[in-house]
Amino acid sequence: MKPDLALAYCRMIAQTLGVDQDGLGALVANTGIDVATLQHGDGFIDWPGACQLIHNAGQLSDAPDLALQTGLRALPAMHGPMGMAAMASPTLRDAMRVFASFTNTRTRVFRTDMDEDDDTITLHLTFAYPLDQAIRFLTESAMASAYACHVVLRGKPIEQGRACFNYPAPPWADAYRKVFRGIDVIFDHPEVCLSLPAHYGDEMLASHDRDLLWMAIQQCEARQETLRKQGTVTDQVLALLHQSHGQSSLDQVADHLHMSPRTLIRKLKREETRFQQLLDQTLSRRATQLLSLPHYTVAAVAEDLGYTDVASFRRAFQRWFGTSPGKFRQE
Incomplete structure (x- = not known):
């Protein structure tokens, strides 16, 4: 299980809900952890499990x-x-x-x-x-x-x-x-x-x-x-790209991980991915986050993502999502 969220925070959700034993069972349903782990574990829950727990909490409370x-x-x-x-x-x-x-x-x-x-x-x-x-x-x-x-x-x-x-x-x-x-x-x-x-x-x-x-x-x-x-090379690259908002190059990431660009490319290939794929994942995610803000223009999003002109950003966005930034925002 990936260490995405400390179990202590899941326990705090349970405490805020104030549920009984049956409620605890409903809270952890389909999360990958059981009630005993929720109550006494000092480890982590992965993000899909955490999302399910948050969904379950919403079903148990109308607050x-x-x-x-x-x-x-x-x-x-x-x-x-x-x-x-x-x-x-x-x-x-x-x-x-x-x-x-x-x-x-x-x-x-x-x-x-x-x-x-x-x-x-x-x-x-x-x-x-x-x-x-x-x-x-x-x-x-x-x-x-x-x-x-x-x-x-x-x-x-x-x-x-x-x-x-x-x-x-x-x-x-x-x-x-x-x-x-x-x-x-x-x-x-x-x-x-x-x-x-x-x-x-x-x-x-x-x-x-x-x-x-x-x-x-x-x-x-x-x-x-x-x-x-514990993390894979993919996890480490994504973390570095995430920290820089996608503004790190292959050479910069490889240098941070103390390996040559060629070695990094080879290790990512073993994990069935590529640097450009991870970069696109990072940039596309940030693009959708910024486009959800009504006062952020398409030009401002393009600039934030490091594009020198809006047209290049529009082409990239079309490649990622099959639609334009403007239509995406309208939807």
């Missing part, structure tokens, strides 16, 4: 804010060694760097990147799959968790910032504003991100513990190495 409420339960201690390292960090900025560095020890469904300018520190969430019911659920829960974790780490409310989502406001948008108290909630944004004032990053954490930080970082790095060895 539209289920994902948001689940995310509020995911405080630092629920994020394993990564959460421990964040809590033990010297400053909030250091804690945010921990989340950005080690999200992949808890899930492969999205990655977290951090950047900072004079005014803000931002955590960006980039998902490996197109927006659908399951990805929206995970977006809501991950963002609610990020917000709640930062409140806990600061030891006081967040009074400035932005929570941005890359889809239109849902009918339960008011629930977002109740969860993300004190900050602006923005829909139809080009990306999913949580931005906080830059000066928040300087705040010292009361939970800072140098020895605990060292031990937790060691555990996170060991987990990353284990996952790296």
Whole structure:
């Protein structure tokens, strides 16, 4: 089973639902895990299984804010060694760097990147799959968790910032504003991100513990190495292309993987794929994500994907989907 999502997060869904033993059975139906694994396992569930579990959760509850409420339960201690390292960090900025560095020890469904300018520190969430019911659920829960974790780490409310989502406001948008108290909630944004004032990053954490930080970082790095060895070459190439939004060349990816381009081509062939196929997969996925945002023009999508002119992007899109970007958006 691929380590796509830590089972701890599935348990939080169950806790939010508040279901009995029969409900737990319904929750794990057709997911590839049983009730005992859900309750006591410390491993992972693959993405198809996670999607089924999220679907089952929707059948068990009519609460539209289920994902948001689940995310509020995911405080630092629920994020394993990564959460421990964040809590033990010297400053909030250091804690945010921990989340950005080690999200992949808890899930492969999205990655977290951090950047900072004079005014803000931002955590960006980039998902490996197109927006659908399951990805929206995970977006809501991950963002609610990020917000709640930062409140806990600061030891006081967040009074400035932005929570941005890359889809239109849902009918339960008011629930977002109740969860993300004190900050602006923005829909139809080009990306999913949580931005906080830059000066928040300087705040010292009361939970800072140098020895605990060292031990937790060691555990996170060991987990990353284990996952790296488990992944196929295809997985590794897709991860690198995903990180660069498809802007990495064959030579750059091969260099990052410490092999020659010829060796990379040969290894991908053994796994019955090609670099161009993986690149097209990455670019086509991002194209559909951006086209779902009404304020993103076709020209803007083409530029984001690295095309020098719109005509080249239109030809590529036609090859990927058998239709034009404009018709795809209308559908």
